[in-house]
Amino acid sequence: MESDISDHPGDAAEVKRNARLFILNGGLSESGYRFASSETVIPAFIQTLTGSSVMVGLSRALMRVGWAWPQVFISHFIEERPRKLPFLVGVQLIRGAFTVGIGIVLWSAAGVDATSLFVVFLAMYAVTTSMMGATNVPRMDVVGKTVPSRQRARVFAMTRLVGGGLAIGTGGVISYVLSEKSGFGFPGSYGVLFMIGGAVTGASALIFALIREPIEENRRKREPFRAYLMSGLRLLKDDANYRRLFALRYTWAAAEVGRSFYVPYAISNLGIAAVFVGLFVSVSQASSLLSNALWAWVAPRRGSRSLLVYGAYLLALSVSIPILTPYLPVEYVRPLTLIGIESAIRIDVLFFTLTFVFDAFASSSNYTGRTALVLDIAPPDRRPTYTSFMNTFGVLQGAFPILAGLAATVIGYRGVFLISLCCVPFSVILVHRFKEIESSGSGE
Numbered sequence: 001m002e003s004d005i006s007d008h009p010g011d012a013a014e015v016k017r018n019a020r021l022f023i024l025n026g027g028l029s030e031s032g033y034r035f036a037s038s039e040t041v042i043p044a045f046i047q048t049l050t051g052s053s054v055m056v057g058l059s060r061a062l063m064r065v066g067w068a069w070p071q072v073f074i075s076h077f078i079e080e081r082p083r084k085l086p087f088l089v090g091v092q093l094i095r096g097a098f099t100v101g102i103g104i105v106l107w108s109a110a111g112v113d114a115t116s117l118f119v120v121f122l123a124m125y126a127v128t129t130s131m132m133g134a135t136n137v138p139r140m141d142v143v144g145k146t147v148p149s150r151q152r153a154r155v156f157a158m159t160r161l162v163g164g165g166l167a168i169g170t171g172g173v174i175s176y177v178l179s180e181k182s183g184f185g186f187p188g189s190y191g192v193l194f195m196i197g198g199a200v201t202g203a204s205a206l207i208f209a210l211i212r213e214p215i216e217e218n219r220r221k222r223e224p225f226r227a228y229l230m231s232g233l234r235l236l237k238d239d240a241n242y243r244r245l246f247a248l249r250y251t252w253a254a255a256e257v258g259r260s261f262y263v264p265y266a267i268s269n270l271g272i273a274a275v276f277v278g279l280f281v282s283v284s285q286a287s288s289l290l291s292n293a294l295w296a297w298v299a300p301r302r303g304s305r306s307l308l309v310y311g312a313y314l315l316a317l318s319v320s321i322p323i324l325t326p327y328l329p330v331e332y333v334r335p336l337t338l339i340g341i342e343s344a345i346r347i348d349v350l351f352f353t354l355t356f357v358f359d360a361f362a363s364s365s366n367y368t369g370r371t372a373l374v375l376d377i378a379p380p381d382r383r384p385t386y387t388s389f390m391n392t393f394g395v396l397q398g399a400f401p402i403l404a405g406l407a408a409t410v411i412g413y414r415g416v417f418l419i420s421l422c423c424v425p426f427s428v429i430l431v432h433r434f435k436e437i438e439s440s441g442s443g444e
Helices: 009-034 041-050 053-068 071-078 085-107 114-146 149-178 188-208 225-238 240-255 257-268 274-302 304-327 347-377 380-392 395-432
Strands: none
Touching: 009 114, 009 149, 009 188, 041 053, 041 114, 041 188, 053 114, 053 380, 053 395, 071 114, 071 225, 071 380, 085 114, 085 188, 114 149, 114 347, 114 380, 149 188, 149 274, 149 304, 149 347, 225 240, 225 380, 240 257, 240 304, 240 347, 240 380, 240 395, 257 274, 257 304, 257 347, 257 395, 274 304, 274 347, 304 347, 304 395, 347 380
16 A cells, blocks of 8 residues: 555645755755856866867756756666665765865876876766656656655745755855866866865765655566566557647757757847856846746645646747847836935847746746656656656756757857747647646645
């Protein structure tokens, strides 16, 4: 008989305790990741080390592939196990230690030729990204067992909210470590960041170890891997909601391929000064925090699916703003006069800034809603399978930004934005076609 702690009112305190630990773990994990972020820190390190944009792109692809490929194998390995927490904590501790190891290598690498250092770094980085993917499947299963379905989206949103708040402080530390004031030099400064990131990752694993994982009886026996692979693929045929969620992953990714080109478009096509890039980053970060606070409030009241519905329309707005901006007059306004700030800013710059507001809200709703929904639709004994197949077979969307970049050279940025906008209706149709899912637990 399935054990569901959310069915027992006496366990409400236990549910709350586990949820808080998960939020703290997720916030620390996000903070640890920021110290060696594949979007900022690692591209800067590789660009400085090699001077090659191709190598920067390779590291970005490696992150995506490394995170995705192990998940089907891990789910096949752990799905029948009644407890997944020991595996998760063990692998995350090893990943933290290995990340510290990368830091030590970089700290000691002064005088090593760039090619040798790059090869060693890339090999070690590939291991850490694979371990990150290996922990995702058991992590999602533990959340599914310990957090009632009606509360999962809220917990995921709160995790990102805490992680975003910690990231503000993380950014200050990164800026100092990479500055000349720190005196660490290159590549030692990046070594320090990896060591800090690894230590924080290890600490987050110890937090997760405090979660009390309930035991669920699983009558499924491990199948040969080929049979398991075929059973996972059959889910797309047999489960309409899972099939739609899988399709939504691709239509959504296609609709947001233009986001990588917003800043280049603003500078090269709209004549917006590079100084405003800082404004865009700040607005994006603030909007991410606000959006996760909003989704944490909305999710328990409207459900996980509602976040995807709202997000799909916000996605349409985020893509539309860059297309409409050229039609605005280049005039100056003083929007902060009422609070004594007389600085003037162009109307088109203010309008274009809305792109980053809507994009942050749409992105957070997509992550929170989709992550919670895959747990809602998965039978308790098949959570690892549902999670791993969704992620492993979503790896092909990593090619979308590359294709968009090629398209931009032919049809320009606006052409890419128009293609993105044309993909949005498919996402809207899919989110409205999800069948109602019965929520369980005290979170209703």
